């Protein structure tokens with residue numbers, strides 16, 4: 627049996643948001659060829675994109691979903707997978723000879739599970755998934771103001787994950803040569819101004835906590851704009 631695995635929105639790869647029909651079509655193709663669909667929701671799961679799970683926004687279900695990070699909001703390490711009834715039944719029905727034996731030392735760690743339950747209660751009680759959706763819209767719309775800078779090639783995001791891509795040429799999207807280290811220099815400039823995040827090359831990624839305030843989002847966008855101007859000064863508003 628074959629399987630297709632992917633992140634609903636690529637995270638560390640530079641926040642690549644697929645077009646709306648991508649995942650429904652992948653689901654159709656997998657069904658047509660009897661291929662399992664595995665969603666890696668380690669980053670996107672439990673609210674990050676403004677839905678509990680990113681694939682649910684596209685109206686489809688994976689056969690297997692992997693998750694970690696936000697199930698405990700990172701306060702305790704816990705990861706896991708969810709499987710469809712069909713897969714669970716196949717596992718349950720396996721005879722001794724066909725059972726796939728595997729284990730991790732800390733599987734089903736009770737402290738991790740208790741932290742997850744408490745954390746999920748807080749996410750529900752405080753409406754943090756909805757908050758991530760609303761703040762995400764604010765973040766994206768404010769980041770889009772940075773697109774006026776001629777070296778901003780793309781601004782993209784879904785929920786509280788977003789990215790600003792810096793390019794040498796806005797029209798052709800030609801990248802800066804790696805040795806110019808534009809991304810790392812902008813990262814250093816944002817750090818000097820009090821913001822730390824993660825880069826992928828010249829793509830500046832943002833994934834703030836669900837409890838971020840609108841004022842902090844404004845500040846983040848301000849810092850990134852100021853840092854871009856500091857590293858690429860001749861560009862903004864240049865004749």
Ligand SMILES: Cc1ncc(COP(=O)(O)O)c(C=O)c1O
Nearest residue numbers: 633637638666667668669694705
């Ligand atoms: C989307 C995604 N999947 C999987 C992993 C790896 O997870 P783990 O460290 O739990 O193996 C990561 C780690 O950052 C990730 O971002």
